Amino acid sequence: MKFYQLQPEQRRKLLQDEGLELENIDDQVLKRLDELSENVIGQLRLPLGVVQNLIIDGQKYMVPMATEEPSVVAAANHGASIFAKNGGVSTVSHRDGIYGQIVLKVDEQFSLVDLKYEFSNLVDLANQKFASLVGHGGGTRSISARQQGNLVYLKVLVDPAEAMGANKTNSILEFLSAKLGQLDHVEEKLFAILSNYPSQLTKAEVKIDPATIGGEKVAERIVLLSQIGYEDPYRAVTNNKGIMNGVDAVLIATGNDYRAIENATAVLANQDGQYRSLSKWTMKDGKLVGELTLPMAIGVVGGSIKARRDVQQSFAILGKDITSKVLGEIITSIGLANNLAALLAISTVGIQAGHMKLQARNVVAELKATKEEKKTVLNRMIQEKNYSESHAKDILEKLREEK
Numbered sequence: 197m198k199f200y201q202l203q204p205e206q207r208r209k210l211l212q213d214e215g216l217e218l219e220n221i222d223d224q225v226l227k228r229l230d231e232l233s234e235n236v237i238g239q240l241r242l243p244l245g246v247v248q249n250l251i252i253d254g255q256k257y258m259v260p261m262a263t264e265e266p267s268v269v270a271a272a273n274h275g276a277s278i279f280a281k282n283g284g285v286s287t288v289s290h291r292d293g294i295y296g297q298i299v300l301k302v303d304e305q306f307s308l309v310d311l312k313y314e315f316s317n318l319v320d321l322a323n324q325k326f327a328s329l330v331g332h333g334g335g336t337r338s339i340s341a342r343q344q345g346n347l348v349y350l351k352v353l354v355d356p357a358e359a360m361g362a363n364k365t366n367s368i369l370e371f372l373s374a375k376l377g378q379l380d381h382v383e384e385k386l387f388a389i390l391s392n393y394p395s396q397l398t399k400a401e402v403k404i405d406p407a408t409i410g411g412e413k414v415a416e417r418i419v420l421l422s423q424i425g426y427e428d429p430y431r432a433v434t435n436n437k438g439i440m441n442g443v444d445a446v447l448i449a450t451g452n453d454y455r456a457i458e459n460a461t462a463v464l465a466n467q468d469g470q471y472r473s474l475s476k477w478t479m480k481d482g483k484l485v486g487e488l489t490l491p492m493a494i495g496v497v498g499g500s501i502k503a504r505r506d507v508q509q510s511f512a513i514l515g516k517d518i519t520s521k522v523l524g525e526i527i528t529s530i531g532l533a534n535n536l537a538a539l540l541a542i543s544t545v546g547i548q549a550g551h552m553k554l555q556a557r558n559v560v561a562e563l564k565a566t567k568e569e570k571k572t573v574l575n576r577m578i579q580e581k582n583y584s585e586s587h588a589k590d591i592l593e594k595l596r597e598e599k
Contacts, residue, residue, distance in 0.1 A: 204230040207237050232500050244449060244506075245269035246513060250276045251284030252400075252522075252529050259526055260510040261445035266557060268441045268534065271541075275533025278540075281408045285532065287525040288399045293337050293355040294362075294493050295393050296369040298376065299386040300348040306381035308343045315339040318375060322368050329364055332357040336368055347386070350376070358520045359498030360453060365390045394460045394491035398521075400528040402536075404484040409540055415484040417543035418477050418536075425473030435473045435535065436465055442534035443490065446527045450514075451507035452494045460491035475535045488532040492524030556583040565592055 199207060204226045208218055221238050230236040247259040247269070261269050279285055315338075322336040329335050334357030341350045352372065354365045366389060373388035406415040425435040440458060447454040465474050475488045496518060501507050511518065514526070560574045562585075573591045577583055 200235050204236045207235065211237060228503075232503065242448065244510070245445075247272045247276050247530065247533070249273075249280050250526065250529060250533070251280050252287055252525055254284065257515070257526055258513050259446060259530060260449040260513045261442070261530070262449040262510075263441070263445040265441065268445055271537035272442045272445075272530050272533045274540075275535070275537040276530075278404065278408055278536060279402050279529075279533060282402065282404045284402075285525075285529040286401045287529065288401075289492075289521050289524060290397045291355075291492075291521055291524070292395075293334075293353045294360075294365060294395045295391040296352040296354055296365045296389065297391045298350040298352065298369055298373045298388040300350070300373075300376060301383045301386055302343075302346055302348055303381045303383055304346075306343075306346075306348070308341060308348065311341060311348070311379070314376075314379070315341075318372055321375065322372055325371055326364065326368055329357060334359075334361075334364075336372075339372075346383075351391075356495065356498075358496050360456075360493055360495035360520075361498070362390050362453070362456075363498070392456045392460050392493070394464045396491060396493045396524065397489055398492045398524040398528045399487065399489040400525065400532045401488075402486045402532060403480075404486070404536075406482075406484055409484070410544060414540070414543050415479060418484060418539045419479055421539050421542060422473065422475065422477035426476070427472075429471040432465065432471050432473045435475065435538075436461065438538040439474055439488065439490075439531040439535045442530040443527055446530050447494070449507070449510040450494070450496075450523065451499065451501040451504055451510075453499075456493060457491060460493065464489070464491060475532065477539070486532055486536060488528055488535065490524075490528045490531060492520075492527060494520055494524055494527070496520050496523055556588075559583065559585050559588050563588060563592055569595060 199210075202210070205223070212218060218238055225239065226236070229239055242262045242264055245261045245263070247261065250257045250259050259272075261272060263269065318339060319336050323330050326335065334355040337353040337355050339350060339352050341348055343349075352369060354361060354368055356364055369388035369390070373385045376382060377385045404415070406412045409415060421431075425431045440461065443457065444454045447457060461474060465471050474490065475486060477484060477486050479485070495501065496511065514523070556574055556577045560570045560577070563570055563573065565573065569592060572595055573588055576591050577588060580587075
């Protein structure tokens with residue numbers, strides 16, 4: 197039997213027989229994981245932290261974040277607390293659907309005008325075929341096309357309702373491409389597949405009294421950093437990575453496809469041919485105004501979301517009746533909160549100050565020491581502002597000599 201055909205416990209035994217040391221795992225957990233993925237031999241777990249008080253459009257949320265980076269959760273909480281002092285975040289969502297693409301190879305007699313007459317009927321046929329999606333409030337919305345030489349590029353807009361919609365959209369595209377392939381002067385279908393081009397856009401905005409972040413000089417420095425990020429790609433990519441720290445953590449916690457969102461945001465950051473910051477900070481009427489628009493092709497159902505107990509725990513934290521629209525607004529607001537916290541740190545004490553304090557916890561956790569010893573070592577590392585592993589060991593050694 198091939199490796200992928202083996203039961204997960206058989207794969208584990210095979211690797212253990214070769215000398216590989218594997219972490220213990222419950223048999224039932226292993227069986228469930230094997231139903232979710234391929235060649236499963238174990239699991240990789242991440243800490244689940246929360247943002248306690250994120251206020252969006254007057255509603256308070258607790259937000260789960262799956263990440264091994266303590267500073268990401270700390271920064272999101274810090275940014276959210278500043279937002280709360282200033283009335284919270286305002287959001288606007290444009291969730292008209294996600295795009296699918298069909299490309300056809302045609303002959304010289306092909307007529308794009310004639311093809312466009314078929315679009316209304318094709319939309320109707322797709323919605324009849326996928327009536328369950330229509331029943332949930334979604335469905336195929338429109339088809340458009342352009343021709344370049346002997347290739348025809350069709351763009352299909354599909355509203356996936358509360359799901360991210362990749363699987364359903366691909367099924368719709370396959371159905372439509374089969375119909376299109378039967379038309380006169382169409383030689384062949386080259387491909388039919390979902391596009392991860394930016395869609396389902398969500399905008400988050402916050403207006404901050406400079407007094408709540410240390411005064412006007414701090415606010416002006418944040419505006420200046422934002423301008424630099426707009427003009428300089430070296431700064432922009434780091435700014436956007438900080439935004440995605442928070443965004444990815446919530447996407448992972450809710451079982452959504454962070455790879456799709458990351459690639460869509462990269463396109464959004466490069467709209468005019470230069471890579472720019474996704475966020476924008478300006479001063480308006482004495483207030484620091486922050487804006488962030490992100491593509492949020494995400495779901496609250498579909499994929500493995502319902503099958504994963506850890507993901508369902510995250511939705512219980514968020515609120516079980518949450519919609520994909522609201523989840524997109526929460527995730528975008530978390531991105532903006534992380535961005536503010538990072539810009540605030542850079543504008544004042546520097547990004548390393550808080551980051552290294554939190555990283556020191558990871559260093560101390562690896563020490564072979566008692567709970568009390570670890571606590572003392574951590575406090576001294578922070579006090580002495582030296583967060584290296586060697587310094588932690590030196591403190592522990594001196595601590596034991598003092599006893």
